[in-house]
Amino acid sequence: MTETILYSAPGTCGRVSAIVLEEAGLTFETRVIRFLKGEHKSPAFKEKNPKGKVPALEIDGAVLTENVAIIRYLAARFPEKALLPKTSTLAEDAEITADLCFCSATLHPLVTRIRIPQFFAGPENASVVKKMGCDAMREYFQLVEDRLAEGPWWYGDAWSAMDAYLYWVFWRVEGADFPVKDYPRFCDHARRMEQRPSVQRALEREDRMTAQLESEGLAFTPPRVST
Ligand SMILES: N[C@@H](CCC(=O)N[C@@H](CS)C(=O)NCC(=O)O)C(=O)O
The missing domain is CATH 1.20.1050.10 (Glutathione S-transferase Yfyf (Class Pi); Chain A, domain 2)
Incomplete structure (x- = not known):
């Protein structure tokens, strides 16, 4: 089996795929994408996801994008994990x-x-x-x-x-x-x-990504807007 890599960034919807991967019990690496440096729009990342967005998931020799597609793939690939309900029609x-x-x-x-x-x-x-x-x-x-x-x-x-x-x-x-x-x-x-536990592990992965971004001076929290 090829290496499974989730490209994501802390706080983003990449968390959804991370939780589902954890629920599937997969061994996978999380690789942080540096939004502040525009890494999501870089040619190298756009080779993975031409839309320039996270998440992107390298799995089984393919790169999957879009949470819906990633979830449906994982649910079909690991039916025993019951990631989605079974359907008959x-x-x-x-x-x-x-x-x-x-x-x-x-x-x-x-x-x-x-x-x-x-x-x-x-x-x-x-x-x-x-x-x-x-x-x-x-x-x-x-x-x-x-x-x-x-x-x-x-x-x-x-x-x-x-x-x-x-x-x-x-x-x-x-x-x-x-x-x-x-x-x-x-x-x-x-x-x-x-x-x-899956959520806790996914959040720990985000903490590690945040620590990495902080160490590079690339952490970002948008300013709060009041209504
Ligand atoms: N429909 C996509 C949405 C992906 C998406 O919008 N990701 C955001 C993070 S939550 C992103 O990468 N934004 C960067 C940008 O749009 O420049 C999915 O479900 O995967």
Whole structure:
């Protein structure tokens, strides 16, 4: 088997893939991408991911990008790990894809508007963009909140990669003053996630990446924007 390498950066959605790799029980290396140096847009990294984004995963001699694709690959490659629910119809399968795309295509864009609004609108409009992001996010946090009334995880009693994705969304906006306390079941979900060894190991990997960036003077925390 070839070496498995996850290209990521601390705090990014690369955490989703890291958690799922840990849940799969894989031995893998995490390689930090230095955003402050523009390494994600460098020709060398763009050979891995032409879109210039993390995560990218080298596995089985291929490079995979997009969390949804990485999750679906790992779930299919390691069926015994039950990373996603088993399906028996095409419609059930499509529903799982829809759930993961809800995270990547609906929630993630709102996360960035809440967390780094200045990147979209400039510092003068950042508060307005953040507020609009928060207002829009409330509908989806309520959707997750209602769903979690049915069980501890998105798919009821069975943990899945979907929970890793939701956790990253929650954590990212919690750290940007989104009012997560209005969604107590989602809060409990996040705290349950933090008990999982896979999550703890993924967070330790991020700590090591952060330490490396700090040692190089390349750590970055976006300034807080108030609404
Ligand atoms: N849909 C992609 C999103 C990837 C993405 O936007 N990654 C961010 C970090 S959370 C990134 O690399 N941003 C750098 C940039 O856009 O310049 C996925 O799920 O993998």
